[in-house]
Amino acid sequence: MAAGVPRVFVSHLSGVPVFDPNGDQVGRVRDLVAMLRVGGRPPRLLGIVVEVISRRRIFLPMTRVTGIDSGQVITTGVINMRRFEQRPTERLVLGEFLDRRVRLVETGEEVTILDVAIQQLPARRDWEIDKYFVRKGRGGALRRKGETLTVDWSAVSGFSLEEHGQGAESLVATFERLRPTDVANALHHLSPKRRAEVAAALDDDRLADVLEELPEDDQVEIIGKLKEERAADVLEAMDPDDAADLLSELPEEDKERLLMLMRPDDAADVRRLMSYEERTAGGLMTTEPIVLRPDATVADALARVRRSDLSPALAAQVYVCRPPDETPTGKYLGTVHFQRLLRDPPFALVSSIVDSDLVPLPPDAPLSVVTSYLAAYNLVSVPVVDESGSLLGAVTVDDVLDHLLPEDWRETDFHSEEGVAHGR
Incomplete structure (x- = not known):
């Protein structure tokens, strides 16, 4: 150490x-x-x-x-x-x-x-x-x-597990070395019984990460076999947009029961996302981008960007808004990109370096507009703002790719032997 x-x-x-x-x-x-x-x-x-x-x-x-x-x-x-x-x-x-x-x-x-x-x-x-x-x-x-x-x-x-063990304990410990996408691929190819055993043994955060990478049918199967309180915990640990997508696949009464078991703030974010059409900016966005007030410094912004639980796409920029800091925020003022944060002194205010030239997208912008926006301005994330000027969330490039690729891409091209070999 x-x-x-x-x-x-x-x-x-x-x-x-x-x-x-x-x-x-x-x-x-x-x-x-x-x-x-x-x-x-x-x-x-x-x-x-x-x-x-x-x-x-x-x-x-x-x-x-x-x-x-x-x-x-x-x-x-x-x-x-x-x-x-x-x-x-x-x-x-x-x-x-x-x-x-x-x-x-x-x-x-x-x-x-x-x-x-x-x-x-x-x-x-x-x-x-x-x-x-x-x-x-x-x-x-x-x-x-x-x-x-x-x-x-x-x-x-006496405090380690054998590689050849067949119990869920050893398999879960082996999975710890893998990325969530690779664990999802392994789970997909297990029998339903074995898949349920392993899912039950994973901790909430790990299972949430893995569920986000699984095909919809596997997600529904796994969440349906968990105890309801555990299922609600896992949904809380998922990104709100992924949790909303999963819940939308469940029967209405199951969906409402799980939402009632979730923490009110988490459930409110998911309900808001479910109110938008699926292939729009509102339906694609996450409600948890990095939001800073105008009086925050570059040092504050870099500290937020360093968080290990952020995806690279969300960590690529921060959004400057007036209070409240949680989405939907106060008035959206603009974006500060990661590269700009690296060029300016730590004591500089983010309000002094904010990029307000790019017009944010409305929540009803269709997928084609979101894709064109990201491509035209070479961005990995785009802010979504409502009519009152409040930041609702951000659409990241990985969410867009999920909807541009074939529905079965998680089960075919990416996980084929040839695709994995080229990926390495």
């Missing part, structure tokens, strides 16, 4: 308070959730089990943790209050790792795990188990006298 990246021992996290960005306490840490991986890779930390005020235990993904220090955990403020349910591929760090008897790889000596250290990967929001604090000896009186030492995760056997 790179120097300067903090390491935290999980015993110090047990019971510590969890706060939202405003300083209000959400609950307390009760455990951490990890996933074993194949190929001798360290276990990945998925999230934290938080006990909220009502004594309900919920799951807080690590992607929504902004800080762990000084005896507290800080979140983004966006928390799903549904009860935590452990999945087959998940391990509880405090509940299942501590006091476990394992062996040192080098000597074969049996040791007891007393503590586990986690560490954030440099320049990313992912966390991994980094080290184990262990005691030699077999327990009882000897346990008190045994030597203690801190070892790397790779020095201990």
